[in-house]
Amino acid sequence: MIRKIKENGDKIKNEVETIYKTKTKVNDVQMDDLKTTISDINTKLSFLNQLLKSDEATAMQSSERVITALKDRINELPKTKPDDNGQIKFVINENQLDSLQQCDIGYVSQGAADCLTLKGGESVTQGQTIVVKIIKTDECEINANQLKATWTQPTGEINVTQVQEDDNGDYVVIGKCTSTGACKLDVSANSEPIKQSPVIVKVEKEGLINTIDTNKQNADVVKYEDDCLLVSCWTNEILKYKQSGEYIGKVMLPQGVKVSTMFKMRSGNIAFSDDLKKCIKVCNMNGQVVKSIGQGVLKDPAGIYVDETSNIVYVADWGDYCVLMFDNCSSQMIRRIWSLGKEGSLMSGVFDVTLTSEGHLLVLEYTNSRLQLFDNEGRFIKVLVEAGNENGKVRNPGGVVIDEDDNIIIASKNKLQLFSSDGSFMKRIDKPEDKIKSPWGLSVISHHPRRLAVANCGNKTVKIFNY
CATH class of the missing domain: 1.10.287 (Helix Hairpins)
Known part of the structure; x- marks a missing residue:
């Protein structure tokens, strides 16, 4: 010894x-x-x-x-x-x-405080969950119960919360703030402030934050770069705006092209439904068409989603009452997805599609006014959202997207609604005075804060909401 x-x-x-x-x-x-x-x-x-x-x-x-x-x-x-x-x-x-x-x-x-660093400080919306990470060095030996986390709300209210350990063994502090302003988080180890403590989180108001007047019947809107939105309007032009509303140019496509719904790809190219040629096309930002998919097969393509991991293009075909899957490399059709959904009914007025984080397919029907869930083989699972005029139901929906929290956002007749991944109603995003009228395309343009853009076709605007 x-x-x-x-x-x-x-x-x-x-x-x-x-x-x-x-x-x-x-x-x-x-x-x-x-x-x-x-x-x-x-x-x-x-x-x-x-x-x-x-x-x-x-x-x-x-x-x-x-x-x-x-x-x-x-x-x-x-x-x-x-x-x-x-x-x-x-x-x-x-x-x-x-x-x-x-x-x-x-x-x-x-000292424990020397081997810990607080990482965070992003903006959030009122009520959005705030997650701040605590970065540890390899030699750090400390337990979560030795750390103290204190939130100071914009109102001055102080809350002490537990430091938690996530699935990767990292420490995180989770909180919420319901008041707008600056929310402060202090974290200490054995009564000593750790590095970068405190962090300040900006809490932004919920609701409508900007309206962009395009003076055109807008079909869709997608985020292209950090501050750039692309807007289609059933012409051969794709308009470019900053989120502030400043017009910054356009993408000119060849004559005989009519852009409706769009999908921004990781390469920077834009896949879109051509309302004249009845197919899916892919163009670059110079307006050059580099690929066509489904011409002669699709009858009236509407919403599209490109799964760039599996290289599959999903197309909601309004005219064929189904969703078609295409191989993005060969452009060959893989299968049609027909619904035997609730009470054995078929699809009707299929208008938009998207994928969940699990790879399941969401199908939005304008005519049947519902959102259905399918597995990645196209097998029906259940109806997530049903028809109706009250909150929690949809009437003539025109767009659906998934955010980073796996929440579902649906644009339907004169309103925007937020649902959980299992279809449970969470809240209405807009207010009646925001004048949502015949909304179509949707795009989640930020996660911190949670922010959404909608092509408000009925009054020729694009509206931006924090939610």
């Missing part, structure tokens, strides 16, 4: 020396920076004193420049507290006497 303890003692001594040398090197660099800055300031102060003793006019003109330079230099002062100021701690191995073969006496570590 004496030999084992001595070996462990030597190991700990070496670890302390290594940590000490690293900290000393960091401190020496910071001290040199501080000495250089102080010397520079002293030089400017000395020069300023000389100026003030000289001719008054010359002193006034010159001293202003020196004072400005002096203030700028002071603002550049390094932190007086070193960045690497964590303590070196010895942690006793409480199980050291359990076995003669297990004789570790403990280990050396730095």
Whole structure:
């Protein structure tokens, strides 16, 4: 035991020396920076004193420049507290006497706060779940119950919450804020603030935040870049707008093309339904058509979804009362999906399709006013949302999308509704005064905050909502 303890003692001594040398090197660099800055300031102060003793006019003109330079230099002062100021701690191995073969006496570590970093600070909407991660270094030894997390709401209300461990073994802090403004999260380890604490989360209001007047009958809207929206309007033009509403140009397609619904691909190309040629086409942002799918097979294509993992294109065929699947590489049809849904009824007025995170197919029917769920082989599972005028039901729906939380958003006659992944009604996104009229295409354009754009065909606008 004496030999084992001595070996462990030597190991700990070496670890302390290594940590000490690293900290000393960091401190020496910071001290040199501080000495250089102080010397520079002293030089400017000395020069300023000389100026003030000289001719008054010359002193006034010159001293202003020196004072400005002096203030700028002071603002550049390094932190007086070193960045690497964590303590070196010895942690006793409480199980050291359990076995003669297990004789570790403990280990050396730095302060827990030094090996943890808070990562977050994104914007959210009112009531949206906030998830802030705590990043650990490999050598960090700390339990979640040693961490303290405190939320300060925009109203000033303070809430203490538990730090949780996710499935990957990482620590997270989860919270919500129902008031708009700045929400602050402080996290400490053994009463010491961890790195990047506190973080500030901006909480934005729910509801309509912008209306873009296009003066055209809008068919669809998709997000192209961070701040760029593409809007189709049953012509050979795809209009480009910023989310602020600023018009920034257009994509011109050949004559004889009529763009309705669209899907933005990872390559940057746009797949769209050609309402004249009755097929799916793919174009680049120069307006060049690079591929056609389903010509002569599709009767009246509407909504489309491209699964770029499996290279399958799903098309809601309004005229053929079904969903068709095509191979994106060969453009060959794979199968038709017919519904034997509720009470054995067939599809009618199939208008839009999308996939869930599990790869299941959602089919939206305009005529039957319902949303149906199928597996990835096209087998019917159930009706998720049924027809009706009240909240939680749909009437003549025109668009469906899935957000990053696996929630379902449906645009139906004069309203936008949010459903959970199992079809349970969560809330109505718009208000009657927002004037949603005959909405068609939908696009989730942000997750932080949760934000949605809708092609509001009935009054020639694109409306943007936080939800």
